Amino acid sequence: MDLTAKAWAETGLSAAGVELGPVDLRLGYNSGVAFSVGAEAPAWLVIAVTAAITAAVAVIAWRAARHGGRAQLAALALILGGAVANFADRAADGVVTDYLHTGWWPTFNLADTAIVTGALLFAVTAWRGDAAQKRSARADAAGSSPPTDASSPSGPRDV
Template sequence: MIAILLAAAVAAVDLAARAWAKTRLPPEGIETGPVDLVLGYNSGVAFSLGADAPTAVVVVVTATITAGIAVAAWRVAPWGSRTLRAALALVLGGAVANLLDRCRDGIVTDYLHTGWWPTFNLADVAIVLGGALLVSSMWSREELSPPSVDRSHSAEGSA
């Protein structure tokens, strides 16, 4: 349940920030230090990959990937550690936010800019942080598979 709330919070905060950026961010942006606020749009996925692909194809592919992440999170929830569940929730929340934004007009709104990296958004940050947590959680052997099931009391084992 907490993982669902985390995913929903990530998506909600990012979508609210996008709405603010679209309506309130001045055309010249706002310098804030290492990460400036600059409005940008991406019709592709990460690093504008697939920007020339038909919008419907990009939406279907990203929706399929997002659904896969949701299924993985649902399947891991009963046995996964907090770290693993948090990682999947961050990735799912970011993916959902990007998908919902893309479904409106075929593009993703970005608003964070470093000057040396492509413009991105909070959903992208959540996806990257979730991915890093996912990788770090894999170092623990018990997090790689669900707990074993004791089959000694199954119908086949009883006489």
């Protein structure tokens, strides 16, 4: 969807853009990575770094697929989808097409939105997971863990 929107922005947006209110449509290009960091670097280097980061996210998502929760997997899917879309766009000509403009934030695109949303969701799930682990550890330390067969009221079973 993002690549389609980028293609539309390149062919359908006028130089003046379109004012919609809080988020306007304005065509822009980013030769760097987030917030134009590395914009002066050679395109091949930015493409290589983008490819390496995208590959790392893919490996993390693949490893998490077996044991991650739904929210964590959704977060990784958003991050990976956005990274792949931006990489595919950048690989063509060395720049990423941006088209969403607020006036108070750098111009961005739908893939950037997916990456940021996924990163926030991933952070929340990690924080909630840590909090749940700490609660579980405190409950175990307090002796409130459920009884096992050996410690059940009827005692261990002989089979």
